[in-house]
Amino acid sequence: MNSIFVPTFKKGSSSLSFRLLHNFRTMGTITAKAIVYPGYGEPEDVLETHSYEIPSPEALKNDEVLVKTLACPLNPSDINQIQGVYPSRPPISQTSLPGLTKPVAVCGNEGVFRVLGTGPGVTSLKPGDWCIPSKVNYGTWRSHAISAEAEFLRIPNDIPLKQAATMAVNTSSAYLMLTQFEKLQKGDWFIQNGGNSQVGRCAIQIAKSLGINSISIVRDRPELQKLIDELTALGATHVITEKQNTSKEFGKTIKGWTAGRPIKLGLNCVGGPNVAGMSRKLGKNAKLVTYGGMSMKPVMLPTSLFIFKNLTAVGFWITEMTKKDPELREKVINKVLELIKENALADINCTLNKVEPEKLTDLEFTDAFKQALCDSKSNGKQLITFE
Template sequence: MQRAAARVLRGARTLPVRARSAETGPPARGLLFERHGDPPAVVQLKDLEVAELGDSDVHVKMLASPINPADINVIQGTYATLPPLPAVGGNEGVGEVLEVGRRVTALKPGDRVILAVNNLGTWRTQGVFPEEVLLPVPSDVPVLCAATLSINACTAFRMLADFERLAPGDSVIQNAANSGVGQAVIQIAKASGIKTINVVRDRADLPKLVERLVALGADHVITEEMLRKPEMKDIFKNTPKPRLALNCVGGKSTTEMLRHLQPKGTMVTYGGMAKQPVMVPVGRRSHGARGSLSPQRAFIFQDLRLRGFWMSQWRKDHAQDRDSVSSMMDALFQLIRGGRLSAPACTPVPLQDYRAALENSMKPFASSKQILLL
C-alpha cells in the first residue's frame, strides 16, 4: 500500500494542465498548492491532469471531501508527513467508481469508495488511484458519513478498542469533545454502553453545544475550567472514574484530565491543538507526606500509561491485515445503518467556494466541519 501511495503522489506532482482523463469528458479540477503557507493564500483551484488508467487502477469521480485540521497543517507545512509539491490537498473523502483497469476485480463502475491512505489529494473532481488504496462503501451509507469515515470515525473506533478493555458501565474522558473524532467517540461509546465525560472549551454558545453533544449520547459535558473544581466529585457519584482518557489538546487540559483517571489508567494522545506539551500532574498529598508527588512519583504510585495514536500509522501496520480493516469498517457501517453513528456537524460547501471553507475551518471555536462538494 505504501508503494502504491508513492506512485499516486508522483502523479500528483504533475503541473496543472488541461485534463484528458481515462475516458473522454470534462477536465478534472482540484485544489492545488505549490508552496506551504496560509491555506487561503496558497491554495488555488486548477485544472488537473488525470493519470492514464493502469491495469490495477481505478478511475474515481470524487463526491465529497472534508477539511480536517491535519489538511490545514499539511498545507502550512507543519504536519508529520508532507507530499511532494505541487500537491492536491485533502486526506479523506468519498467517490464513485467511473472505470476500472482490467486486473481490478473487487470494484466496478458505480461502486462508492473511500481512500485509505494519506496525502493522495482528495480535493479534486476526479482521479486515478491504485485499487489497493481504496475501500468499498455500501450504497446505503450517506455521502457525508462516508466522506468523514476513514479518519475521524476510524480513529475513535481504534482508540476505544485498542488501549483498554472497556465494558458496559465503564467510562471514558476526552477533551476536544466537539471535534469530529470527539463526536464519533461519544456515539460509538454510547452504542457499547460506555459512559463519556466530555471536555470542551468555554464559549458564547456553550448551552447549544452541550445540547448537541448530549443529543449524540454524551453523559456529561463540562468545560476545561470545571476539571479543576470540586464539583467533579458529583459526576463520580454515578459514573465510575475513567480508565481511558483521550487527548487532542495538550497542556493544562491534559494535566487536569489525568488527575481523574483511575490508577493504572491510560491516556492516549492523538493531537495537540494547544501546541503545548503533555505534562503528567503532580500527585495529591497523602497523609504524612511533606508535599505533592513529583511527576515521576505520580507514575510510580498511580501507574498511569501514556500512549500515542496516529491512524495513518495503524493503517501502515495493518496494511496486510485485511481482516482487521474489514471488521472495523463493517462495525462502523452497522452503527451507521442503525442510526447510532452519524457524520459530524458539518457544512457542505461547493468547490468554487473553497477559500471561504478554508477560512471557516481555521476559525477558533469552529463548530461545523467544512465539507467540499466535488
C-alpha cells in the same frame, strides 16, 4: 467501448450507469481540477488549482479506475500537511497529475468517490460504486482522479455522504482509541476533552454503542446548554466545561457520577492545563491517550499521577497504527460501516460547501477551498462537495 457502463442498465429505470454513459458520450473528456501546493506554507499563500484533462473511460488501462469526488473534508491535519509540519505528507512531485509543469502535492487525506469507469481488468469496483482511498495521503481535494484499483476501497453507496467522507480518519480514530488501549467493559467510564470535535462526537456515540459511559469536556460558549443537549442526544453521559474540569470542587460531583468506579481511559486532543485537570479524574493504572494538540500547548501532567496512580500516557496516530497493521484499516472501516448500518452514528455535524468545478475558473476553485478553510477556523468542520 468499456462494457462496464452497459450491463447494469435496466430498461425503464433511470439507471446511474446509463446516465454516466450518456454524460460521457456527450461530454467527451472531462477537465478535472485539483488543489495543489508547490511548496509548504500557509494555505492562503501556497494553494493553487491545477486543471487537467481526464481521458474518457474507454481509454482506461487494465487496472485503472476513474472516479469523481463526491465530498472531501478539510481536516486540521490537512492544514498541517500544507504547512509542512505534519510528519506524514504526500510527496511534492512532478508525476502525480497529468500536465504538470512543476512539482506539486495534491491536498487532502480523505474523501469519498463515485466510480465513473473502470479498466477491463478491474474486478472489485464498477460504475456507480462508492469508494474511499485505501491508503493515506491520496490527495482528495480534486474533482476527479484515475488510479489503480488497489488504491481504492469499496464502501456501500447508500450511506450518508458526510459519514462516508469522514469515516477513514475521525470515526476510525475514535473507534481505535476506545478499543485498542484499554479493555473497557460495559458500564466502564472514559473521559475526553475536545468533546465537541468530530472525533469527540464519534467517541461519544461509539462508547454508547459499546455500553461505555463518557464524560466530555467542552469549551464554554454563549449557548452552552444547546451544545450539552446536542451531545447528550448523541449519547454523552455527562458534558462538562473546561472551568468545571479544572475545579477541585467539581471533582466530587464526578466521583458521585461514577459511584467510585475508576475512569480507565482519557482521550486528549487539547493539551495545556485542560489535560492536567482531566488526568486528575483518571483512576489508578489508567491510560491517557493523546491524539491532538488543539490548544497548541504542551501536554501538562502532574508528577503525582505517575508516582501514586501509575498513570500511563501514550500517543495515538491513526496513520502509524494502520500503516503498521494494514488489515486493521480495513477491519476498522468495516466496524464503522456496521455502526452506521445499525444507526449507532448520527450524521456528521458539518457544513457542506458545494463547488461546481466546471463552472469555476482555477482562481475561483482555489478561492472556494480557501474560504472553506477560513470558515473551518470558526464555524466547525467544513466539507467540500462536488454535486
